[in-house]
Amino acid sequence: MPRPPWVDAIYNRATDLILLVIFLAGLVAVLGLGMNRLAGHRYFTPIRLTILAMMTGFVGWWGQGQLSIATPLAVIRTLYEGGSYAFLLYDPFSLVIWAVTLLGFVLWGRGLFCGWLCPFGAMQEFAHHIGRFLRLPQIEPSQVWDDRLKWVKYAVLAGLVALIFTAPARLDKAIEVEPFKTAITTFFIREWYYVAYAAGLLLLSMVLFKGFCRYVCPLGAAMAIGGLLRGRKWIERRADCGSPCQLCRVKCNYGAIKKTGEIQYSECFQCLDCVTIHDSPDLCVPLILAAKRGRSLQKVAAE
Numbered sequence: 001m002p003r004p005p006w007v008d009a010i011y012n013r014a015t016d017l018i019l020l021v022i023f024l025a026g027l028v029a030v031l032g033l034g035m036n037r038l039a040g041h042r043y044f045t046p047i048r049l050t051i052l053a054m055m056t057g058f059v060g061w062w063g064q065g066q067l068s069i070a071t072p073l074a075v076i077r078t079l080y081e082g083g084s085y086a087f088l089l090y091d092p093f094s095l096v097i098w099a100v101t102l103l104g105f106v107l108w109g110r111g112l113f114c115g116w117l118c119p120f121g122a123m124q125e126f127a128h129h130i131g132r133f134l135r136l137p138q139i140e141p142s143q144v145w146d147d148r149l150k151w152v153k154y155a156v157l158a159g160l161v162a163l164i165f166t167a168p169a170r171l172d173k174a175i176e177v178e179p180f181k182t183a184i185t186t187f188f189i190r191e192w193y194y195v196a197y198a199a200g201l202l203l204l205s206m207v208l209f210k211g212f213c214r215y216v217c218p219l220g221a222a223m224a225i226g227g228l229l230r231g232r233k234w235i236e237r238r239a240d241c242g243s244p245c246q247l248c249r250v251k252c253n254y255g256a257i258k259k260t261g262e263i264q265y266s267e268c269f270q271c272l273d274c275v276t277i278h279d280s281p282d283l284c285v286p287l288i289l290a291a292k293r294g295r296s297l298q299k300v301a302a303e
């Protein structure tokens with residue numbers, strides 16, 4: 001009896017799937033069991049960039065595992081029009097990443113996918129580092145504009161969902177708002193305007209930190225909505241966070257920390273920068289002040 005096509009799909013990609021499962025299980029284990037140790041590691045940035053390079057190279061370009069808003073839209077369309085969901089099974093590589101992303105929603109919110117598993121997100125982070133290395137001036141929208149622009153991605157997502165019901169034939173073109181097909185699926189080899197768009201977003205990221213992720217990406221908006229499943233507040237805070245200390249808020253490149261010190265998990269990409277600061281006696285201002293006070297008291301006691 002012939003095997004069903006989805007079983008064939010698994011067999012055809014057996015080696016890639018095994019490597020992917022090992023890689024993702026390792027990453028989730030490290031983040032789940034040793035996140036604070038990782039954030040405090042003196043080689044944290046090179047380690048993170050190595051993981052992101054694997055995401056781009058192995059998961060993105062080699063494995064073609066860049067998730068896309070096309071999948072949730074296809075699910076909504078099938079719900080609306082009826083039909084089979086079997087299409088989800090034909091790409092087991094992406095299915096594994098979706099499964100881990102769903103687990104990430106519960107454990108950390110959107111951060112696991114957007115901060116660690118998205119190949120194009122990783123490419124933008126590399127672009128940012130290149131921009132910093134070249135000492136390019138950095139644009140940082142004011143708080144007011146940042147708050148406004150963050151809503152654009154939800155509007156883009158709502159527009160795509162509306163197309164399902166109003167003009168489904170246009171959906172394929174509209175999804176190109178994601179540069180993923182250009183940057184990952186076709187390796188930048190297609191019509192010049194798609195290439196210009198994807199490359200332009202990467203150039204933009206050299207001066208505006210992950211501008212596409214923060215303001216435009218409809219998949220990121222869907223991930224933020226999925227992140228509402230988050231079951232816990234995983235970023236530790238002190239009483240001084242927000243009042244008076246603002247260091248983590250200022251250092252968070254994603255603008256995901258409010259003035260009050262509260263974390264806006266829907267914008268948090270799990271970059272761990274604030275975790276590094278929180279745990280470091282050399283960086284966390286309340287810890288530095290407490291240590292200074294301790295030293296002064298010791299001095300007074302000794303006199």
Ligand code: SF4
Nearest residue numbers: 114118121213217220
């Ligand atoms: S916001 Fe979009 S491009 Fe950025 S990491 Fe998330 S899914 Fe990827």
Ligand code: SF4
Nearest residue numbers: 252268269271272274
């Ligand atoms: S610095 Fe910002 S984005 Fe990074 S983990 Fe902290 S809150 Fe999240």
